[in-house]
Amino acid sequence: xxxxxxxxxxxxxxxxxxxxxxxxxxxxxxxxxxxxxxxxxxxxxxxxxxxxxxxxxxxxxxxxxxxxxxxxxxxxxxxxxxxxxxxxxxxxxxxxxxxxxxxxxxxxxxxxxxxxxxxxxxxxxxxxxxxxxxxxxxxxxxxxxxxxxxxxxxxxxxxxxxxxxxxxxxxxxxxxxxxxxxxxxxxxxxxxxxxxxxxxxxxxxxxxxxxxxxxxxxxxxxxxxxxxxxxxxxxxxxxxxxxxxxxxxxxxxxxxxxxxxxxxxxxxxxxxxxxxxxxxxxxxxxxxxxxxxxxxxxxxxxxxxxxxxxxx
Amino acid sequence: xxxxxxxxxxxxxxxxxxxxxxxxxxxxxxxxxxxxxxxxxxxxxxxxxxxxxxxxxxxxxxxxxxxxxxxxxxxxxxxxxxxxxxxxxxxxxxxxxxxxxxxxxxxxxxxxxxxxxxxxxxxxxxxxxxxxxxxxxxxxxxxxxxxxxxxxxxxxxxxxxxxxxxxxxxxxxxxxxxxxxxxxxxxxxxxxxxxxxxxxxxxxxxxxxxxxxxxxxxxxxxxxxxxxxxxxxxxxxxxxxxxxxxxxxxxxxxxxxxxxxxxxxxxxxxxxxxxxxxxxxxxxxxxxxxxxxxxxxxxxxxxxxxxxxxxx
Numbered sequence: 001x002x003x004x005x006x007x008x009x010x011x012x013x014x015x016x017x018x019x020x021x022x023x024x025x026x027x028x029x030x031x032x033x034x035x036x037x038x039x040x041x042x043x044x045x046x047x048x049x050x051x052x053x054x055x056x057x058x059x060x061x062x063x064x065x066x067x068x069x070x071x072x073x074x075x076x077x078x079x080x081x082x083x084x085x086x087x088x089x090x091x092x093x094x095x096x097x098x099x100x101x102x103x104x105x106x107x108x109x110x111x112x113x114x115x116x117x118x119x120x121x122x123x124x125x126x127x128x129x130x131x132x133x134x135x136x137x138x139x140x141x142x143x144x145x146x147x148x149x150x151x152x153x154x155x156x157x158x159x160x161x162x163x164x165x166x167x168x169x170x171x172x173x174x175x176x177x178x179x180x181x182x183x184x185x186x187x188x189x190x191x192x193x194x195x196x197x198x199x200x201x202x203x204x205x206x207x208x209x210x211x212x213x214x215x216x217x218x219x220x221x222x223x224x225x226x227x228x229x230x231x232x233x234x235x236x237x238x239x240x241x242x243x244x245x246x247x248x249x250x251x252x253x254x255x256x257x258x259x260x261x262x263x264x265x266x267x268x269x270x271x272x273x274x275x276x277x278x279x280x281x282x283x284x285x286x287x288x289x290x291x292x293x294x295x296x297x298x299x300x301x302x303x304x305x306x307x308x309x310x311x312x
Numbered sequence: 313x314x315x316x317x318x319x320x321x322x323x324x325x326x327x328x329x330x331x332x333x334x335x336x337x338x339x340x341x342x343x344x345x346x347x348x349x350x351x352x353x354x355x356x357x358x359x360x361x362x363x364x365x366x367x368x369x370x371x372x373x374x375x376x377x378x379x380x381x382x383x384x385x386x387x388x389x390x391x392x393x394x395x396x397x398x399x400x401x402x403x404x405x406x407x408x409x410x411x412x413x414x415x416x417x418x419x420x421x422x423x424x425x426x427x428x429x430x431x432x433x434x435x436x437x438x439x440x441x442x443x444x445x446x447x448x449x450x451x452x453x454x455x456x457x458x459x460x461x462x463x464x465x466x467x468x469x470x471x472x473x474x475x476x477x478x479x480x481x482x483x484x485x486x487x488x489x490x491x492x493x494x495x496x497x498x499x500x501x502x503x504x505x506x507x508x509x510x511x512x513x514x515x516x517x518x519x520x521x522x523x524x525x526x527x528x529x530x531x532x533x534x535x536x537x538x539x540x541x542x543x544x545x546x547x548x549x550x551x552x553x554x555x556x557x558x559x560x561x562x563x564x565x566x567x568x569x570x571x572x573x574x575x576x577x578x579x580x581x582x583x584x585x586x587x588x589x590x591x592x593x594x595x596x597x598x599x600x601x602x603x604x605x606x607x608x609x610x611x612x613x614x615x616x617x618x619x620x621x622x623x624x
Contacts, residue, residue: 251563280586
């Protein structure tokens with residue numbers, strides 16, 4: 001294989017890792033097919049890319065659709081030496097590593113339809129030490145309780161099938177992870193987030209597959225309920241301002257984004273999470289009592305969506 | 313003074329530091345007056361803010377003007393204990409510190425008028441160790457050689473009056489500092505950048521004043537030459553896409569922005585540098601031979617503007 005010349009540090013990859021990659025590929029295909037169907041108009045493009053130093057990926061992007069203004073579903077694998085700074089922040093040795101994952105962000109055109117993110121990944125070191133991480137979270141512009149509860153319930157069910165401790169733990173972790181410190185608010189209304197899921201790899205992989213497999217069920221019903229709602233300039237402006245906050249989180253805090261940029265992954269693929277358009281207005285504050293103010297209140301104080309709803 | 317209660321760690325501030333702050337205040341006033349005059353329509357708002365832990369600032373913002381879509385000229389002072397991570401990255405002790413500075417970013421409405429940034433700051437530690445940093449740089453969307461050379465010549469003249477080694481050194485530093493690694497391009501066509509300017513404080517302060525004082529002369533003639541040029545949707549889209557890159561630099565790499573966010577300065581003031589509107593399109597590349605492609609070529613390969621021009 002000629003590319004072996006430029007991949008001198010390619011580590012041994014376990015059968016297990018290849019199984020994870022195969023699953024992520026299949027999931028990407030399934031999700032893209034369902035999203036194209038939902039969009040009615042736009043199709044996903046396909047870009048394959050190689051990473052200097054080892055690995056590469058397949059970026060599938062949808063733009064200017066009827067439903068999706070911009071969206072991306074990427075899979076990638078990275079092999080090589082872990083940069084020192086990253087190894088330190090991850091508290092692992094700077095040995096050769098292999099990472100593979102799926103990453104998805106959808107920015108709908110309508111401000112009435114939430115933005116959604118999903119990412120699952122498997123990371124393995126030369127010594128065979130391996131773990132999973134990832135999660136999925138929802139970012140509405142005009143939040144509806146029913147939608148938020150639906151999203152969380154579907155994820156909770158996927159968690160509960162494996163370990164009843166997962167959902168409460170990963171839900172809280174998500175609220176903590178997607179905290180935009182300088183704004184003192186969360187990026188959205190959460191979901192689940194976990195990292196360094198070690199131990200029984202086969203068991204953990206089964207859980208990750210359950211979580212990945214429910215993505216469409218967690219999101220598409222919300223899209224169908226909200227896609228035909230009317231909206232105008234006011235809602236669009238609010239959506240663009242909130243998308244600005246999304247950019248702030250992704251570029252300042254998101255580990256996946258910084259990991260991608262620091263390990264030299266293809267910038268266009270890493271940054272496909274950024275919205276097609278965003279706004280920043282100085283010292284903008286929504287009118288008290290407005291629906292926009294209601295969203296901000298939700299982002300300041302996370303709630304226990306499923307418990308609250310089932311308590312009714 | 314009642315606020316002494318919430319400023320327990322207020323360090324002794326030298327007369328020298330107060331002199332720097334006074335200069336930055338005066339410069340802010342002068343610049344805002346001239347920019348309002350140039351805008352014809354919009355006025356700067358004034359927001360005073362206090363920082364928990366010590367210090368505060370005055371943010372002056374102009375929005376929705378005839379010339380400026382959004383612009384800010386801030387002064388601030390920060391006192392307190394330096395966060396450990398920052399002290400480490402700055403290679404200084406984690407003692408109490410005092411910092412004061414002026415920071416300016418102007419985003420014109422017309423894509424034919426460049427965005428400009430200027431920042432000068434003074435940083436002092438409890439032990440009396442103090443230094444200056446800062447610079448000014450230009451970010452055109454449709455670059456014109458005459459404008460770039462003008463901008464650099466004015467800065468060069470201000471440098472040369474103090475030390476003929478300054479301009480070549482600070483020009484190169486600027487090209488290095490404003491490098492967006494993941495895009496392999498610079499943010500703009502540069503200017504000057506320096507940091508940790510230690511030694512004879514009075515002499516360094518005189519230099520910083522010269523550099524600050526020429527800001528209007530470096531920028532306004534470019535504005536006047538380009539503000540009435542026609543532009544349409546194509547130019548606007550290009551401006552928004554390039555502004556997206558501006559956001560990427562500021563949130564991923566800019567030390568001033570990260571310093572502000574990490575030291576708990578007012579987020580709205582730190583982030584006034586972000587553009588009013590920005591775009592991201594997947595894998596966008598300008599048409600070969602176009603004026604947009606010409607800009608990208610300039611950003612990939614910095615040039616010695618003043619030398620080239622004077623060589624003609």
